[in-house]
Structures are given as structure tokens and as C-alpha cells.
Amino acid sequence: MDVRCFFFSLFLLLCFPARAAEEFGDISVSAAAMFTGNTFHGYGEMRVTLENHSHSKAHVVTLAFPNNAYNNGNSLGRLARSVELGPEAREVVSLFQPPLPANGDGNIRVEVDGRHEGEVRAPNPNNHCNFNSRGGAAATVFISRSLDFDAVERVFQANRSAFTAAMVVGPPDAKGYGMQANAWVPDVRRYGLTNWLELDYATPQIVDKISIYNTQSPTSSGFITLVGTSGTNIVKVPMSSRRTGSRGSGGPGWTTELSFLATSEPVKTLHLNFEKTPPSSVAIDAVEISGPSGSQWASDARASSDNSASARSYAPGRVNADSIESLRAESPVSEWSENWLAYSPFDAVVLNAAEMGSMSPAVLAAIGDYLSAGGNVVLSGKTDLPAVWHPAQKKNLRDGVEYNVGFGRCFAFSSENPAVLDSKSVQTLRDAVREAARYWQTLPADSGAANAAMPVVENIKIPTRGIVVIMLAFIIIIGPVNIIYLNRRKRRTWMLWTIPAISFATTLLVFAYSLLREGITPDTRIAGLTVIDQASHHATTIGATAFYCPLTPSGGLHFDYETEATSLVSHGYGSGTSREVDWTQSQHFSRGWVSARVPVHFHLRKSETRRERIQVVNENGKLQVVNGLGAPIKSLWVADADMNVYAATSVAAGQKAGLIPSPQSQPAERSGVNGLWHEITYVARPDPLDGGAGKFLTPNSYIAVLDGNPFIENALGSASSPKRTKSSAIVFGILDSAETGGGVK
Structure with missing residues (x-):
């Protein structure tokens, strides 16, 4: 480790001490994350270490995040998990946040044996799939700590989007006042925390003046540390000693100048510590160092955080998947x-x-x-x-x-x-x-677009004609018919009970009409593409599931523990519902995920050990295939090592059928798994296979179209009906040569 890295690490340790465990009676709780920063899809993990210090008593600990939720739009109001800790037991518990914002106070609620005991600060809170990320999400690269972080960043051209530390490199280029995309701005959600900026200069030099170019009115809080070529801190300059003025014709904003005695050795690095200044008050465009030999701008930069996750709001178009x-x-x-x-x-x-x-x-x-x-x-x-x-x-x-x-x-x-x-x-x-x-x-951004991509029912329109007829009849009966009839009977006081009675009867009629039209049984659709490596017994699935429920299911949805379920709904402030997830027994989407008479769609990914397979055998010179995929095969194509393609149709689960040579298909633009996925997409459309699947095959592989899907769970469980469930799968299999029985070689 070089001297600069040592002092930088020491600086981080001083500014951000290790998170200590919180004590709640017999229970200690500490939370951590593998990284700090913004992410835009997938599941965010919070890892909580629980310890029971009692020698004789077990406790049930419940964790819930956030402690207080600021529900707005489609968001997560509660992530929870309960764990039973035996005496002197220790357990690391993961709370996974599905890809929706969980905006709240940033604390994890701790309950012990049903009692609220307090809170611990969540690691990396409110940084996963926040409201500003949809449509403006950057790509994210996770870098192990043993690698040269700066070198890897340069490979990927990373952290060079709006508001990042890279915006301070070089001369000032901001075009206005306030939060400018060409300036570094700390994460505006990090109130009460220390923000810092570290700058390197290509040619170390003697320094007697520092000029800071701001697009916000400069702060007087904090200090600047100058690091010499020896790696030691040689000067510490308080920002309160600054002289500030307008940049005038030099551009918008303010210039802060700090002058001091010339340093005793050349300076190569500046540490700007803004202490706990509100992050929205800090916006640095450039920092210049000057001395007897001249002046220069920063050549590299790092920071405690940046506001790139909110760039969509402050700088539309500056952050996207190319960032x-x-x-x-x-x-x-x-x-x-x-x-x-x-x-x-x-x-x-x-x-x-x-x-x-x-x-x-x-x-x-x-x-x-x-x-x-x-x-x-x-x-x-x-x-x-x-x-x-x-x-x-x-x-x-x-x-x-x-x-x-x-x-x-x-x-x-x-x-x-x-x-x-x-x-x-x-x-x-x-x-x-x-x-x-x-x-x-590219995924659908709302339920309407998702239902167009994979319709869960044929017609989800509200039955307006029937309801209008019922309402017209109601108006006529409760009005003129009721009044004329009671007037003739000289019982006009009966209106006190006839009007409520007619209203109640109409309500029952509307309910009965909807019930007869749709019933109470949910409709479910499941589809996906599964890759099976028969040698390693491993299967990976990318697919979708959709539900249409006439009544809101009381039990919610249950996904497997290692299934990534992305709800295809709109992101952002405004309309939407707060949702809850409980991880105690499974991935239980308990509340807010399914509403009556509204189609609900999820994009799914899962990776797991599976035993499903096909087996190709040679019986008396004829190739046979045994269907061990767990569902009937509608169509099957198998390629041998020499890319000879064979086909079969209508093979029941567990049964055997003959393989016949199949004509060669026109080569696809991309073969293999990725070529097939590109054509059929996550909804596993079988249309691209109508002309044969040989164009996607690789040596010793197969493609099967299944009538059913054993790889994706029906999240409604017992609340669903097989008669109202449409399930299909496309399988890309990689054969294990040891199991082909002398068939495909």
C-alpha cells in the first residue's frame, strides 16, 4: 500500500468509525452493508448481526425497516423478518429490499419478544431504487477492496456523471448558479453526516493559495488539509479564513480564496472537509492551487458521496444507462x-x-x-x-x-x-x-404496458354497459317509479325505508353482476426461459408471472427465498400504494401488492439447483428421448456435437418418444442462450420458434417448449386454480455427454 492510500484510509477511519452494536437488554444488534452508494435494480441487502447474551433464555427478535415510512407512490412501507435466538446464539440476518423505494427515517425497528425496544441506523439507507432512479438509472460496477479502485474506475469510465467528484477535475465549467450538473454536490439525503472532497494534482508544487469555485454560496464551516509528497499533512487551513467574491466575467458563482504562507514541501493532495454542512449548500465546480511556480487544476477526485442518484430531478438527461x-x-x-x-x-x-x-x-x-x-x-x-x-x-x-x-x-x-x-x-x-x-x-414501466406484453386475461375493461343499464334502472325506480307508486298508495312516508332498500338491492345487483361476469377465482399466467446445465444440475430462469384477482387475496403472494421479483409498476411520487414484505418463512409479499380487478405483473429471475433433464438414448439404432423436465413437451429440438438437429413433438412428462432428423434452420444473428433470449424476451414468446429452433442451438444442446412451467412458483399458492392458470416454459438445455446413453455425440 502506498503512502497516499495509507493516509486516505486513515482519513476514512477517522471520519467514519466502525458501527458499534446497539444493546437491547440481552440482545445486541449491529447492521452493515457490503457497499455504500446508489443502486437501481435488483435487491438491496442489509445485513444485521444479532447476538443473544443470555445464558438461559431464548428471545424472538423482529426487525422492520424503515421504522417510520414516508409512504408516497409505489413504495415499500415495511420489510420485516423475525428470528428466534437461543441462549448465547449469534446469527447474521439479511433483509432484502425488492426494487422499489423504501423512503423513511433510515432506521431499523427492533422488537424483542413482541416489545418495541428501539432502533438501529440502517446501512446505506434510502439509496436503493429511490424515486429519482427510474428512467435515469446508471450502470453500477461492484469492485472488490483489494483492487486498485481508481484504475478500475478508469477502465469503465465510472463516476463521471452529473454531480460526481469527477466534475471538479479541470477548470470551472458550470453554466449557472445553484446545483449545476458540472459541479460536485454531496448526496442531499445525507443530512447530519460529514461530507468531504479529496483532490489530486498531477504535478506536486509549493502552494500559498487555494481558489475554490462554487456554484452555491460558500460555507465557512470546515477546513482544508494539504498533503505533501512525503504523505504527511503539512498545512490545515480553516475555511473561515476565506475571502469570497463573485466570479464576475469569469462565470457565474462565487470564488473562495484562501492565502497562507508557502508550504514547506510540494503539495500533491487536498482534503476538503465540510464537516456537517447541509449537503444542498455545497457545490464545487473546480479547485485551483497556486504558488511561486504557477497554478494548476485538480487531475483526480474522490468524495464522501455525490448527488448523482438525484440527477434526474436536478439535471434531466445527464444520468442514464450510459453513465x-x-x-x-x-x-x-x-x-x-x-x-x-x-x-x-x-x-x-x-x-x-x-x-x-x-x-x-x-x-x-x-x-x-x-x-x-x-x-x-x-x-x-x-x-x-x-x-x-x-x-x-x-x-x-x-x-x-x-x-x-x-x-x-x-x-x-x-x-x-x-x-x-x-x-x-x-x-x-x-x-x-x-x-x-x-x-x-426496456421493461414495461406500468401495469398497462406490462399487460400488453403478457396479457393475464383476455378483457380487463370495466363492464360499463351492464353497469350503466343497472344504474339507469336504479335512477328510474328510486325516482319517478317510487314516488308515483307511493303517492297512489298514499304512503309517501314509506320513502324513509324504500330508498335505502332500493339502494341496498342495487348494490347487491352490481356485486352479483360482477361476480357472475368474473367469478371470484384469480387468473394466473406464468412464462419463462430456463437454462439447464445437466452436468451441474443447475437451472437459471428469467421470466414473468401475472395475476388478475376479482377479490384482493388475503394471503398475499409467496415467492421462493431466492427469487428476484421486480414489480412492473410506475416509479415516482404520486399515485401508488405502500407495500409490505415479510422474510420470516419465505419471501411473503403480504400487503399492497395485489388489488382487486387490477392486473399485476412481475419480472422474475432465479438461479437454483434442479434435477429436471432430458435423456437421449439409442435403442436399436433409433434415437429416443426421455422427458424428465416435469411438464409435457410440446416441441423439442436436439443438436449433437456435429450440429445434426433432431426433433420430437408431444412428449408427455416421464415418457419416451422417437427423435427424427430436422431440416436445418436459417442461422440466427445470435445463437445460444443469449440469441434465444433476445428473440423471445422475458415473457418467453414461442413465435420465433415456429420455423424451428435449430438456428439457436449450439453443439450438445436442446430447446424444449413445455406445456407448463415447473421452474417458476405460483405465488398465489392454494388461492389459485389450475383451470384459471396458464403456464408455459421454454428450456435451453446443455447436455451432459455422460448421460446421453450413446445417443447424441
Whole structure:
């Protein structure tokens, strides 16, 4: 570690001390996250360590986030999980936040044995899928702490979007006052916390003046520390000693000048500490150092935080999937999460070979699941992959290898230095990360668009004609008919009970009409594309599920613990509902997710161990296939090692059928899993396979269209009806040559 890194690390430790555990009687609670920063899709993880210090008594601890929710629009009002801790027990509990904002006070509520005991501060609160991210989300790259963070940032051109520290590099270029996109602004949500900016200068020099160019009225709080070439702090200048003036013809904003005696040695770094100044009051456009040898602008910059997550509000169009944000791991890989959902917000994970060796098998498997589910992994220092990842395709790069694993890609380079990567490899990495981020922007942004992509019922229009007829009859009966009849009977006082009675009868009629038209049984639709590696018994699914419920289901929805479920609803302030999730037994979407007579759609990803497969056998010179996929096969195409394609149709689950040669299809623009996924999308449309699936096959693979979907759970459970459930699947399988029984070779 060089001297600069040492002092920078010391600076971080002084500004951000380790989070201590909070004590609640016998129970201690501490919360942490793998990183700090903004993420825009996937599941955000909060890891909470619970310890029971009692020697004899067990306790039930319930965690709920946020403690107080500021519900507005489609948001998460409560994430909860209960854990029973035995005497002297310790457990690390994960709270996963689905991709909706959870705006609140940033605290986790702690209940012990049903009693509210207090709160702990949540790690990285309100930074996941906040209201400003939809339509303006950047790509995110997760970088392990052992790598050269700055070098990896340069590879991906990361953290160079609006309001980031990179905006301070070079001369001032802001065009106006206030929060300008070309200025660094701390995260405006970080009230009460210390904000700092660290700047490097390409050529160390003697300094006797610092000029700070602001687009907000400058603050007098804080200080500037000058670091010399020896790595020591040589001068500390309070910002209160500043002289401030308007920039005049030099541009909008204010210039803060601080003069002092010339430094005893050349300066290479400045630390600007703004203490707890409100972040919305800090906006730095550029910082110039001057001395006897001349002046210069900053060449590199880092900061405590930035306001890029809110750039869509303050600087429309400046943040999108072409912008890349880098997130540094705050813990060693040995302490990383063992659930792949923790990595689902990242568009790439960057680590080196040494770290792969120090990972536990569970962490290695979790990153492999993330990779299979469509993630990107960049590995430096080795070009071969762990055996458990089972790459399907391989392509040589000039200085490394690109592997296809499930829906994802792994880039492995022999060099550990990102700075020496070939320019084409660098561009390939940038394109892969940006493509991964753009995918989430292509998903339907509201229930109407989602239902158009995958209709859950044929007609979801309100039966206006029937209801209008009923209401007209109601008006006529309760008005003139009622009055004329009672007048003739000389019982006009009866209106006191006839009007309520007619109203009640009309209400029952409307309810009965709706009941007869739709019933009370929900409609469910499930579809997806599943990649099965038969050698590793691993399956990865990307798909969708949709529900239309005449009545709101009281039990909510239940997804598997490792299913990523993205609700396809609008993001932003305004209309919407607050939702609740309980992780105690499963991923229970308990309240607010399903409303009566409103179609609800979810984009799904899951990566898991499965035993489903097909087996190809050669019986007396004839190829036979055994369907072990758990659902009837409607159509099947199988390619052998020489790309000879065979086909079969209508193969019942568990049964055997003959394979016949299939004519070659016109080659697809992209073959393999990614080519098929590109054509059928997440709703698994079978139309592109009407002319045959051979164009998507690779050696020793198969594609099956199933009547049913054993890979995606029906989240309604017993509340659904098989008769009102439409389920389908498309499977891309990779054959294990040892199990083909001498058939496909």
C-alpha cells in the first residue's frame, strides 16, 4: 500500500468509525452493508448481526425497516423478518429490499419478544431504487477492496456523471448558479453526516493559495488539509479564513480564496472537509492551487458521496444507462453475502484470482448464481473459471477469455493490472455493463404496458354497459317509479325505508353482476426461459408471472427465498400504494401488492439447483428421448456435437418418444442462450420458434417448449386454480455427454 492510500484510509477511519452494536437488554444488534452508494435494480441487502447474551433464555427478535415510512407512490412501507435466538446464539440476518423505494427515517425497528425496544441506523439507507432512479438509472460496477479502485474506475469510465467528484477535475465549467450538473454536490439525503472532497494534482508544487469555485454560496464551516509528497499533512487551513467574491466575467458563482504562507514541501493532495454542512449548500465546480511556480487544476477526485442518484430531478438527461457508477466493497470477500440476491443490483462484479481462492464455497456459489442470472463478472489474474460455474461457450480476447455462463458473461484476464488491458477488451467491458443496465430500462414501466406484453386475461375493461343499464334502472325506480307508486298508495312516508332498500338491492345487483361476469377465482399466467446445465444440475430462469384477482387475496403472494421479483409498476411520487414484505418463512409479499380487478405483473429471475433433464438414448439404432423436465413437451429440438438437429413433438412428462432428423434452420444473428433470449424476451414468446429452433442451438444442446412451467412458483399458492392458470416454459438445455446413453455425440 502506498503512502497516499495509507493516509486516505486513515482519513476514512477517522471520519467514519466502525458501527458499534446497539444493546437491547440481552440482545445486541449491529447492521452493515457490503457497499455504500446508489443502486437501481435488483435487491438491496442489509445485513444485521444479532447476538443473544443470555445464558438461559431464548428471545424472538423482529426487525422492520424503515421504522417510520414516508409512504408516497409505489413504495415499500415495511420489510420485516423475525428470528428466534437461543441462549448465547449469534446469527447474521439479511433483509432484502425488492426494487422499489423504501423512503423513511433510515432506521431499523427492533422488537424483542413482541416489545418495541428501539432502533438501529440502517446501512446505506434510502439509496436503493429511490424515486429519482427510474428512467435515469446508471450502470453500477461492484469492485472488490483489494483492487486498485481508481484504475478500475478508469477502465469503465465510472463516476463521471452529473454531480460526481469527477466534475471538479479541470477548470470551472458550470453554466449557472445553484446545483449545476458540472459541479460536485454531496448526496442531499445525507443530512447530519460529514461530507468531504479529496483532490489530486498531477504535478506536486509549493502552494500559498487555494481558489475554490462554487456554484452555491460558500460555507465557512470546515477546513482544508494539504498533503505533501512525503504523505504527511503539512498545512490545515480553516475555511473561515476565506475571502469570497463573485466570479464576475469569469462565470457565474462565487470564488473562495484562501492565502497562507508557502508550504514547506510540494503539495500533491487536498482534503476538503465540510464537516456537517447541509449537503444542498455545497457545490464545487473546480479547485485551483497556486504558488511561486504557477497554478494548476485538480487531475483526480474522490468524495464522501455525490448527488448523482438525484440527477434526474436536478439535471434531466445527464444520468442514464450510459453513465457508470463504481461501488467499492467495504468488506473482504470472505465476508461477502452467501445469497445471490445481494449481487443482483450490480451490472458487473470485479475481483481478482487471489480473492477467488479465499472465498467460501457458499460465496463462490452465490456469485456463480448471479453470473448465471445475467450478471457480468470481471476476473483478473487468471483465465480459467471455477469448475462449479460450468461455462457453456468460450471466446478468446486479445488479452483474456470471455465465457458465457447461463445468461451472463465472465471476462477473465491474465494480468492483474487493469491499466494494461487491450483497448478492444476495455470497450467490450464497457459495452457489456451498459447493455446490462439498459435491459432494466426496456421493461414495461406500468401495469398497462406490462399487460400488453403478457396479457393475464383476455378483457380487463370495466363492464360499463351492464353497469350503466343497472344504474339507469336504479335512477328510474328510486325516482319517478317510487314516488308515483307511493303517492297512489298514499304512503309517501314509506320513502324513509324504500330508498335505502332500493339502494341496498342495487348494490347487491352490481356485486352479483360482477361476480357472475368474473367469478371470484384469480387468473394466473406464468412464462419463462430456463437454462439447464445437466452436468451441474443447475437451472437459471428469467421470466414473468401475472395475476388478475376479482377479490384482493388475503394471503398475499409467496415467492421462493431466492427469487428476484421486480414489480412492473410506475416509479415516482404520486399515485401508488405502500407495500409490505415479510422474510420470516419465505419471501411473503403480504400487503399492497395485489388489488382487486387490477392486473399485476412481475419480472422474475432465479438461479437454483434442479434435477429436471432430458435423456437421449439409442435403442436399436433409433434415437429416443426421455422427458424428465416435469411438464409435457410440446416441441423439442436436439443438436449433437456435429450440429445434426433432431426433433420430437408431444412428449408427455416421464415418457419416451422417437427423435427424427430436422431440416436445418436459417442461422440466427445470435445463437445460444443469449440469441434465444433476445428473440423471445422475458415473457418467453414461442413465435420465433415456429420455423424451428435449430438456428439457436449450439453443439450438445436442446430447446424444449413445455406445456407448463415447473421452474417458476405460483405465488398465489392454494388461492389459485389450475383451470384459471396458464403456464408455459421454454428450456435451453446443455447436455451432459455422460448421460446421453450413446445417443447424441
